[in-house]
Amino acid sequence: MCGRYSLTTAPEAMRDMFGFENLPNLAPRFNIAPTQDVAVVRRAAGGARELAMLRWGLIPSWAKDAAIGAPMINARAETVAHKPAFKSAFRERRCLVPADGFYEWRVAADGKQPFRIGFADGAVFAFAGLWERWTGPEDTGDVVESVTIITTDANDKLRPIHHRMPAILDPGDYAAWLDPELGAEETSRLLRPHGPETMAFYRVGTRVNNARHDDPECIAALAPAPEA
DSSP: OOOOEEEOSOHHHHHHHHOOSOOOOOOOEEEEOTTSEEEEEEEOTTSOEEEEEEEESOOOTTOSOGGGGTTTTEEETTTTTTOTTTHHHHHHOEEEEEESEEEEEEEETTEEEEEEEEETTOOOEEEEEEEEEEEOOTTTTOEEEEEEEEEEEOOTTTTTTOSEEEOBOOGGGHHHHHOTTSOHHHHHTTOSOOOSTTEEEEEBOGGGGSTTOOSGGGGOBOOOOOOO
16 A cells, blocks of 8 residues: 655656646655545646645545545555546546655564665655546535545565555656546556565655654665664
8 A cells, every 4th residue: 555655856846757737835845644635647738747735645525525535545556447436537537646755654573664665776666546536415515636646566675665666657658647538447557566676665754654754854764774
């Protein structure tokens, strides 16, 4: 799964990578958690790309209560095209979720050890995401835009930490992923484990375990573990 991640890259650098036209004031985030507003890149009216802030935890358009979105932070690549909560967004409302690292926890004898995972060069990348717009009862006027991150099997490098990983898109596939005309079969082929060759991870402290902590200490590397 993917339950925490970071995005510390400046918006100017992200615009070069993802091609969105607006330039919002986006503060560095070191420990992004579910139900918070997160940055996504999606197609706007007219086909241009925009960076928007959406709630993490997808609320299906047919839901009676927005609370249903809290556990829907991830969608499985194997079922996303058919599961009722996600299939409409998979066809029509795909997005990129920028990140420069994500966290997973490995079970150890003394508890769960968190790791920060990303690319060896520290570059920003994109998870495959889906977004949805939910309208509440007429008497409330509530409108919530929300997002989920798609997961797939872990690659060989990450499998010792966790058996799942976010579906990380290759930059050459961004346009295809955002294209609503691309069919389900072709789109599903983009949801694969990212190659392990350019990826890296390191141990971080347990400060990241608390979602209230969002500061540079969350991404600080611990000293290498001693040899057994």
